[in-house]
Amino acid sequence: MxxxxxxxxxxxxxxxxxxxxxxxxxxxxxxxxxxxxxxxxxxxxxxxxxxxxxxxxxxxxxxxxxxxxxxxxxxxxxxxxxxxxxxxxxxxxxxxxxxxxxxxxxxxxxxxxxAPNFALGAVLLMQFAAQAAKYFPDVEIIELHHDQKKDAPSGTAVKTAELISQVRTSKQQGVADEEETIAGARGAEFDGMRIHSVRLPGLVAHQEVIFGSQGEGLTLRHDSYDRxxxxxxxxxxxxxxxxxxxxxxxxxxxx
Amino acid sequence: MxxxxxxxxxxxxxxxxxxxxxxxxxxxxxxxxxxxxxxxxxxxxxxxxxxxxxxxxxxxxxxxxxxxxxxxxxxxxxxxxxxxxxxxxxxxxxxxxxxxxxxxxxxxxxxxxxAPNFALGAVLLMQFAAQAAKYFPDVEIIELHHDQKKDAPSGTAVKTAELISQVRTSKQQGVADEEETIAGARGAEFDGMRIHSVRLPGLVAHQEVIFGSQGEGLTLRHDSYDRxxxxxxxxxxxxxxxxxxxxxxxxxxxx
Amino acid sequence: MxxxxxxxxxxxxxxxxxxxxxxxxxxxxxxxxxxxxxxxxxxxxxxxxxxxxxxxxxxxxxxxxxxxxxxxxxxxxxxxxxxxxxxxxxxxxxxxxxxxxxxxxxxxxxxxxxAPNFALGAVLLMQFAAQAAKYFPDVEIIELHHDQKKDAPSGTAVKTAELISQVRTSKQQGVADEEETIAGARGAEFDGMRIHSVRLPGLVAHQEVIFGSQGEGLTLRHDSYDRxxxxxxxxxxxxxxxxxxxxxxxxxxxx
Amino acid sequence: MxxxxxxxxxxxxxxxxxxxxxxxxxxxxxxxxxxxxxxxxxxxxxxxxxxxxxxxxxxxxxxxxxxxxxxxxxxxxxxxxxxxxxxxxxxxxxxxxxxxxxxxxxxxxxxxxxAPNFALGAVLLMQFAAQAAKYFPDVEIIELHHDQKKDAPSGTAVKTAELISQVRTSKQQGVADEEETIAGARGAEFDGMRIHSVRLPGLVAHQEVIFGSQGEGLTLRHDSYDRxxxxxxxxxxxxxxxxxxxxxxxxxxxx
Incomplete structure (x- = not known):
């Protein structure tokens, strides 16, 4: 019907x-x-x-x-x-x-x-990220957008980080005495994890969530090319x- | 305790x-x-x-x-x-x-x-792939291993394809009159989806599952570096x- | 002026x-x-x-x-x-x-x-691939296009393979007694290297050239989003x- | 002989x-x-x-x-x-x-x-990056290392940025009134380009140089798995x- x-x-x-x-x-x-x-x-x-x-x-x-x-x-x-x-x-x-x-x-x-966001792929990526973070608490987010975007990090990246922080025990990632020889290298800090914002012409809207664990890595990526x-x-x-x-x-x- | x-x-x-x-x-x-x-x-x-x-x-x-x-x-x-x-x-x-x-x-x-497979990241990737395939039925798998591996595709790739085929309506992907000018270009066919096996020195064990939909893409990748x-x-x-x-x-x- | x-x-x-x-x-x-x-x-x-x-x-x-x-x-x-x-x-x-x-x-x-091709990024990628192949003779090509493309592999992938084969000693890659359990898994064979063609909705025109050597890998990727x-x-x-x-x-x- | x-x-x-x-x-x-x-x-x-x-x-x-x-x-x-x-x-x-x-x-x-660095792939990547930057002046660098590395960005990333800055006209990338809602999101600034340092367990030593231009992108990646x-x-x-x-x-x- x-x-x-x-x-x-x-x-x-x-x-x-x-x-x-x-x-x-x-x-x-x-x-x-x-x-x-x-x-x-x-x-x-x-x-x-x-x-x-x-x-x-x-x-x-x-x-x-x-x-x-x-x-x-x-x-x-x-x-x-x-x-x-x-x-x-x-x-x-x-x-x-x-x-x-x-x-x-x-x-x-x-x-x-x-729905504030109808991008199904982005919604799935956020769900998977939250599921993976239960087992892989070490995670960083890279979001990549066209170079006319004014705010960084993107709203989706922050929302992803929030969902992750709800399921994992809060932890400060990286080595304790880590040092930035150029400020900002380690990205934006959110509940111990790091978010990196790339802005380049040609890009549309992309996000990678990278989990690392002993001897392995798990990467989730969403590419949005068109409305x-x-x-x-x-x-x-x-x-x-x-x-x-x-x-x-x-x-x-x-x- | x-x-x-x-x-x-x-x-x-x-x-x-x-x-x-x-x-x-x-x-x-x-x-x-x-x-x-x-x-x-x-x-x-x-x-x-x-x-x-x-x-x-x-x-x-x-x-x-x-x-x-x-x-x-x-x-x-x-x-x-x-x-x-x-x-x-x-x-x-x-x-x-x-x-x-x-x-x-x-x-x-x-x-x-x-457990025949203790690689948690690989297991999660398979689960996510099966979840995503419900909404994104168009999918291809690329698995990449060291060049001493004899069989192709890998067991994990075939198992991933099986899990995907259980949740999506069977479909022949690509355009109907698609033509290979060199045989094998479109990879191994499994229930209408395609699996590609890369073999190179230096690689360990890696798998990408790529979903495509109108105007967007979703990629899941697992890298296994060490036992x-x-x-x-x-x-x-x-x-x-x-x-x-x-x-x-x-x-x-x-x- | x-x-x-x-x-x-x-x-x-x-x-x-x-x-x-x-x-x-x-x-x-x-x-x-x-x-x-x-x-x-x-x-x-x-x-x-x-x-x-x-x-x-x-x-x-x-x-x-x-x-x-x-x-x-x-x-x-x-x-x-x-x-x-x-x-x-x-x-x-x-x-x-x-x-x-x-x-x-x-x-x-x-x-x-x-010029038959004005895509500067694609031309650069081909040049870099030919330079790298001198030192890294083990290479595979993955090209990814929208699922309405009829021919596989793409013309650019074949041209890239030709340029590579001009600079490296011809070699059969992979292990000698390699076996495809599903035909086509190892892709199209061109002078001993392999080309894989991915076709998915949402994709535009993309190409990856992956070099592998002992303990390392070098990947060149071009993404074409728009004419x-x-x-x-x-x-x-x-x-x-x-x-x-x-x-x-x-x-x-x-x- | x-x-x-x-x-x-x-x-x-x-x-x-x-x-x-x-x-x-x-x-x-x-x-x-x-x-x-x-x-x-x-x-x-x-x-x-x-x-x-x-x-x-x-x-x-x-x-x-x-x-x-x-x-x-x-x-x-x-x-x-x-x-x-x-x-x-x-x-x-x-x-x-x-x-x-x-x-x-x-x-x-x-x-x-x-030679201070015998990693051939890393040396090639730096050369290619310098060649590409002549035509694609908009570029960001992402370097990814294991989470015990103390300094960020990596020496290789900084050297890559130096080589790029020698061939391109110095430019401030991103939109002029760009705003970080969390400090560090846009990474380390080097001559107008940005460097991002990811630190995760499981990773070894990896670097991506991403060029963006109208409607296209060019990415160079080196993965170092083993000495x-x-x-x-x-x-x-x-x-x-x-x-x-x-x-x-x-x-x-x-x-």
Whole structure:
């Protein structure tokens, strides 16, 4: 049976990528599109709406939302109330809003997903890193991005380090009387482990987590070449929420 | 509380490495050593035995066994009967023997481990590969070994491919009308995925599992530089079997 | 002093990339654009032409050509005759044509470049590989491309292997009685070395050359993410041909 | 024709490795061994000496020296005076001593090599890095060593950075208003480029030099697993010095 999908915010960059992905997947059927400002009434046979209220009676299973932080909370509330399982990529929800929406999803017995990061590979890498750190507590992170990125280390690297520090006994790595002959050589220190940030033209977004132990090494690497990669995560989200009866925050909870 | 350990086959290469590892871990205490041919009666205060029967009354928790395929089955049976949880690195057990020993361990309410492979990093890599393949069905394996290795692909590569093929829908990778202008370029075919074997002097034992998906890649790599790496797995085995009440086959079941 | 540049074929994909690159480099000045079919007469102050004959009197130093195989030979001949050093990315020249154009360039004392491959990183990698193979004769090549590529191994991998085989004593790598338990595991054989072709979605164009020797390894890797990378080579070509007095075939001859 | 070789300091770790290497190479013949303290008179048919003076009349072409800094200068002087081309791995020569020995080698028309680093792969990597930096000025260095190494960055990484800075226009890499949210994330700064030092158990000695440019990347990596790798460089040294008529300092001058 096909899963019927609505896309809210289909005119934006992510919305367009979602439109393409849903259209091309034979297991998914597009049944409605929402954008407050468009004049279009229909695209390739799919009705287009300016107001979400007009969509309440659509025969849809999933509400995909790539709108604005402002609109997303109300949209998600509306989707759940209308019986649609939400898959939301907009950031900016408060913990209270997430709690409230989760509560509503339980009442409605609907699954749902709010995800700050749809890069499935990055989420898997973080999970594997946390599993490996139980057995290999010595670890360093190298993240590599294009040279226009301003902050270092990357948010993903810090999040990875946090997940690792939750499962391993805190330890200061390297030899005790280690000395930097040029400051910064050993990278950023986070709970005793080290994070290194490489910035070069040509790179996109890459991360390596390197574990070392007596006589062996284990390396996990994720390469992100293109925003289109997020759609693997959105696709997974759509297919998982219809089997669930509670909204979750974070793609990792659907793996 | 310290875990008291016996090592059977302590004169061999693996046995010696185990001796060193147990001696250096403050959480472990060596209480007996077994070798049928040695004349030594004691090493660094630890009694040495020629016959296992003389060890039945030792105050030991774990029996580490790196003997011969021939001796290992009887040793494991003896260990369980004497109340010692076995950690066995010898290969060559038949499925019937494993079943029988598992049954005995249940009766005795003792944990135990028989492991054909103690390389913890390799075991973790295989587990992660199987998890990732659920979401990223397109995968290739590159294994790299020293150039004196005779068989290709490696046993670990084939086992990894088997684990992957159990979780993903079988698929023929690459484009349908793909053409090798030199035979073998696309590697060994296993259930639609490809395995490539590199053989070069200087290399030890390495494996990469590369997953590709729209706009992203996920790579898992294990480097094995030295036999000493197996001891991380033996150490884990010793500390886990004392908490269990059933023998398992394969280190992965203790993770 | 600025280098004055003409771009022939500026409407194509490569021509557009060249237009952008030249426009943005303060050391280069665009003085003319050629396309047989366009109606435009001027773009951002630069005159546009339909016929090359009308460009003979332009005050230009370099003629960049990304036209068709058919037009490129005549264009290059015209450029040299008009006193412009050609930088040509079109393929399909015969050896006789190249010889003839080289002869003309010598008479005119003009530099010039005809290059089948402008990927500077790939050209450097091939050069380094040939240098390293003198000292490290044991080598394998892994090339990785997107899974829509039909031929394996890639042309670049074969060319790299050819260059290596010119500098090393031919040798059969691996152990003599090596055995493939699954056919193809050891890859494509080329003069005793092995080439492995990986095909996965998400990948673009990548190549690794791995040298192994007693106790050490040397790996050279090139990652090509985007066609825009060719422009580094075109830029280098423009700046080098004005210093030369002979046309060359292949970017490597300008390094 | 075979090259006849003397090894001074054959009892040390490097001397033993050299002994093994020379013995196993059919193109080399061992004709004398020197150690001041040994009682042996002969090893496998090769005469052993306690005093270098007794070796002056040996029919040797090359004098391999892995002695102490104290002895090495006098040994090298003696070797040249006796007509043997020296290959010296001992460090601690002053610039004056090197100049003096070079002068002597010219007079005697003998080749010779004094090398602080015999790791051929590392020397090649540095050369390639310097060549690539001419075309790809954006570069970062990652060096990875075992976690007992005290200083960071490694000497090889700093030397690599120096060689790169000699060929490229000095530039500050990364975006101008780049910000470290944890200090040290961007690594050690050397002439605008960045060096990152990873320290983990299990690692030996590894270095990556990563170049980035529009749409592409070029990575050079050297892995050093074992001291035995130095012997490739010593072997090369022996075979090259017999063709030369001047002593050089640094293996790179023989490539």
């Amino acid at each position: 096909s899963i019927n999908v609505i896309i809210a915010g289909f005119k934006g960059k992510m919305g367009q990528a979602a439109y393409k992905m849903v259209s091309e997947d034979p297991e998914l059927t597009l049944v409605g599109l929402l954008d407050p400002f468009t004049d279009e009434k229909e695209i390739a046979g799919v009705p287009v709406f300016n107001r979400k209220e007009d969509m309440a009676d659509l025969d849809a299973h999933v509400w995909v939302d790539f709108t604005t932080p402002k609109a997303a909370y109300e949209n998600t509330d509306f989707a759940l109330s209308s019986g649609f399982a939400p898959v939301v990529g907009t950031t900016g929800f408060t913990p209270e809003q997430i709690e409230e929406l989760t509560e509503l999803s339980r009442k409605k017995e609907l699954g749902g997903l709010i 289109v990669s997020f759609m693997t995560g959105v696709n997974l989200g759509i297919k998982e929420v219809v089997k669930r009866s509670e909204l979750v925050y974070g793609l990792e909870h659907l793996l | 310290s875990i008291n350990v016996i090592i059977a086959g302590f004169k061999g290469k693996m046995g010696q490495a185990a001796y060193k590892m147990v001696s250096e871990d403050p959480e472990l205490t060596l209480v007996g050593l077994l070798d049928p041919f040695t004349d030594e009666k004691e090493i660094a205060g630890v009694p040495v035995f020629n016959r296992k029967e003389d060890m039945a009354d030792l105050d030991a928790h774990v029996w580490v066994d790196f003997t011969t395929p021939k001796a290992a089955y009887e040793n494991t049976d003896f260990a369980l009967s004497s109340g010692f949880a076995p950690v066995v690195g010898t290969t060559g057990f038949t499925p019937e023997q494993i079943e029988e020993l598992t049954e005995l361990s249940r009766k005795k309410e003792l944990g135990g481990l028989i 000493v790496s197996f001891m991380t797995g033996v150490n884990l085995g010793i500390k886990e079997v004392v908490k269990r009440s059933e023998l398992v086959y394969g280190l992965e079941h203790l993770l | 600025s280098i004055n540049v003409i771009i022939a074929g500026f409407k194509g994909k490569m021509g557009q990339a060249a237009y952008k690159m030249v426009s943005e480099d303060p050391e280069l000045t665009l003085v003319g654009l050629l396309d047989p079919f366009t109606d435009e007469k001027e773009i951002a102050g630069v005159p546009v032409f339909n016929r090359k004959e009308d460009m003979a009197d332009l005050d230009a130093h370099v003629w960049v050509d990304f036209t068709t195989p058919k037009a490129a030979y005549e264009n290059t001949d015209f450029a040299l005759s008009s006193g412009f050093a050609p930088v040509v990315g079109t393929t399909g020249f015969t050896p006789e044509q190249i010889e003839e154009l080289t002869e003309l360039s010598r008479k005119k004392e003009l530099g010039g470049l005809i 825009v990378s060719f422009m580094t080579g075109v830029n280098l070509g423009i700046k080098e041909v004005v210093k030369r007095s002979e046309l060359v075939y292949g970017l490597e001859h300008l390094l | 075979s090259i006849n070789v003397i090894i001074a300091g054959f009892k040390g770790k490097m001397g033993q490795a050299a002994y093994k290497m020379v013995s196993e190479d059919p193109e080399l013949t061992l004709v004398g061994l020197l150690d001041p303290f040994t009682d042996e008179k002969e090893i496998a048919g090769v005469p052993v000496f306690n005093r270098k003076e007794d070796m002056a009349d040996l029919d040797a072409h090359v004098w391999v020296d892995f002695t102490t800094p104290k002895a090495a200068y006098e040994n090298t002087d003696f070797a040249l005076s006796s007509g043997f081309a020296p290959v010296v791995g001992t460090t601690g020569f002053t610039p004056e001593q090197i100049e003096e020995l070079t002068e002597l080698s010219r007079k005697k028309e003998l080749g010779g090599l004094i 035995v790798s130095f012997m490739t460089g010593v072997n090369l040294g022996i075979k090259e010095v017999v063709k030369r008529s001047e002593l050089v300092y640094g293996l790179e001058h023989l490539l």
